[in-house]
Amino acid sequence: MPREKFQTLTEQMFYILLCFRDECCGIDIFDKINTMTHGAVTVGSGTLYNLIEQFLDAGMIREVRVDGRRRSYILTQKGEETLAREVKRLRARVAHYDVLFNGEGAR
Amino acid sequence: MKNTKRRLEPITFYDHTGIERRLEKMLAKGWMLERITALGWLYRRVEGITGRFAVTYYHDASEFDPAPTEGQQQYQEYTARTGWRFVCASGQMQIFFTENEDAPPIETDPVTQVENICRGAKTYLRTYFLLLAIGILNGALFISRPLGDPIGVLASSANLTSGVCWTALLILCASELVGYYRWRGEARRNAERGEFTETRGNARLQLTVLIVVGVVFAYWIVSTLFSGSSILIYACFSMICYMAFLLAAVHGTKNFLKRKNVSRRWNLVITLTVDFVLAFGLMGLIVWGTMQLSNSGAFDKDTKSASIPLDVKDLVSVDYDGYIRENRVSESLFLAVRDVYQRPQKHGDGVPSLEYTVTVVKAPFLYDICKRDRMEKYEAGSSVRRPRGYVYQPIDAAPWGADEAYRLVREKVQPLDIYLLCYEECVVEILLDWEPTAEQMQTVYEKLTER
Structure with missing residues (x-):
């Protein structure tokens, strides 16, 4: 069954949202993610463009500046909540791992 | 030596994988896609260029836009930033090319890619469903008529030609739609697991149908010409001119308005109006002409x-x-x-x-x-x-x-x-x-x- 939109985030959704914690121009996201992940995560241009559009539609980011075709966005409350929920989910995963491999469950 | 080549490319609207491969094959033969026109895909001869193509879908693009929209231009800026050059577009379909081996793919997230293709496919789907409905209606008429009047239908090359054409349309639309929905289901499931799903086109079926329709159409023209019936020849000639003129007028209107920078909405309204008026007006003219000729005894020699x-x-x-x-x-x-x-x-x-x-x-x-x-x-x-x-x-x-x-x-x-x-x-x-x-x-x- 397909996931409900943005209930969980793919790796690229996560990093793009993360980049918008501070006001950021869409096109600068490529460099920002590259720097942040030391090249471990690459976002395709189509993926980035479409996700920005979808995040805007979902109210997870908002446009703060338009300079010609350069548009800057920033995370909204809803976007922050989505990120927080995703982090919680990831932490739960890590916790489950820790229980099995580093904690009481470890053999 | 010709430096350009025009090809009729049978494509499945969502088959980006197939289109990319075909363009890369053409490039390997020294032909680079230049643009997509109503009369086929135009290639230009190139030498020593190798690279990859990427076909994506931009949902807000339209054939009626006088120029790329601001959103499209921004999209192209994004792709240029990652090393992809815009080649051309046809409706929602956007074609990019890169010579850079290290350029990351335009689509890197399968979930987003599937949703993007689905959004871009909406216009195509509307058209296909409309054509499917027309195909079903005419196909049903074609099948039901022989039940009541088998000789009348089977003895008429015009009836058989139109029957074959409508059946072909029905088969094509049905196969495109079934193929699309099957791919969408599989692609969404795979995307959940982080996997991309290649698209599968039905170019062979399209080519076969195209050839069959072409042969049947040619047969209709030849059999009409050799029938010796002046009214049939007149009807055949009128219909061919009617279709050709209608297509040329609609494309001409659309392109003229695009050159004049008319907005998408007005272009669509004016082109559709011209299409509608001409379709009925010309048909009325043909009927009127037929009646005039008939009254003047032009077809008497037939009977x-x-x-x-x-x-x-x-x-x-x-x-x-x-x-x-x-x-x-x-x-x-x-x-x-x-x-x-x-x-x-x-x-x-x-x-x-x-x-x-x-x-x-x-x-x-x-x-x-x-x-x-x-x-x-x-x-x-x-x-x-x-x-x-x-x-x-x-x-x-x-x-x-x-x-x-x-x-x-x-x-x-x-x-x-x-x-x-x-x-x-x-x-x-x-x-x-x-x-x-x-x-x-x-x-x-x-x-x-x-x-």
């Missing part, structure tokens, strides 16, 4: 003064020159039907008349259908022109030189001089004003079975 294979005067001695002869021929690969009426100009001139239909069966499997159709029309009493309650009863076929012969009879009533004669390759139905002699039957046989 009134046509030479007929069997004339009343071949059977009886008549001193009368005022006969009206009507001779209608329809022919296809399967059947050829000739309807002949020979009547005096004025009712009550006291001269005999003659009426017959010769159905030449070119496809042997249709013989029984043709024979049964002729016989059942009387048994069911469905014929308007002929009396009710009569049935064909076997008579001696030898004098007619036929394999089987039947006469129309009714209980307690004098039989009619209407005969059904079954020859090896044709079925003849003949209506006489008198009871024929053996000699006249022989003449009918000789004259009507001449090929």
Whole structure:
């Protein structure tokens, strides 16, 4: 069954949202993610463009500046909540791992 | 040496994988895509270029945009930033190219990619569903008509051509839609697991259908030209001009308005209006022209003064020159039907008349259908022109030189001089004003079975 939109985030959704914690121009996201992940995560241009559009539609980011075709966005409350929920989910995963491999469950 | 090449590329609208591979294949042969036009894909000769193509879908693009929208330009800026050059677009489909081996793919997230293709596919899907509905409607008519009038449909190359075209449209639309929804389901499931799903086109099916339609269409034109019927040639020529002019006018209007920077909405409204007005206006003009030509007697040679294979005067001695002869021929690969009426100009001139239909069966499997159709029309009493309650009863076929012969009879009533004669390759139905002699039957046989 397909996931409900943005209930969980793919790796690229996560990093793009993360980049918008501070006001950021869409096109600068490529460099920002590259720097942040030391090249471990690459976002395709189509993926980035479409996700920005979808995040805007979902109210997870908002446009703060338009300079010609350069548009800057920033995370909204809803976007922050989505990120927080995703982090919680990831932490739960890590916790489950820790229980099995580093904690009481470890053999 | 030609530096450009135009190709008709049968594509499946969502098959980005197939289109990318095809473009890369063409590039390997030294041809780079330049643009997509209504008359095919235009390639330019290039040397020493290697690279990758990427086909994506931009949902807000339109064929009616005078220039790329701001969003599209921004999209292209994004792709340029990652090393992809915009090549061309057709509707929502956007084609990019890169020579940079390290350029990351345009789509790196399968979930987003699937949703993006689905959004871009909406316009295509609307068109395909509309065409499917038209195809089903016309396909159903094409299938149901032979049930009521098998000879009328199978003997007409125009009917067969349109039937094949509508069936082809139905098959194409159905296969595209089924293929798309199957791919979408699989792609969404795979995307959940972080996997991309390649698209599968049906270029082979499209090419096959295109060839079949082309051959059938050519057959229709050739058979019409050789039919010798001026009204059929006129109709065929009019329809070809009608379609060509309509397509040219619609594309011309759209492109002219794009050059004039008219907005997408107004371009769409004006082009559709022009399309609508021309479609009905031109059809009205053709009908009016046909009526004018018919009234002026331009088509009389098809019917009134046509030479007929069997004339009343071949059977009886008549001193009368005022006969009206009507001779209608329809022919296809399967059947050829000739309807002949020979009547005096004025009712009550006291001269005999003659009426017959010769159905030449070119496809042997249709013989029984043709024979049964002729016989059942009387048994069911469905014929308007002929009396009710009569049935064909076997008579001696030898004098007619036929394999089987039947006469129309009714209980307690004098039989009619209407005969059904079954020859090896044709079925003849003949209506006489008198009871024929053996000699006249022989003449009918000789004259009507001449090929």
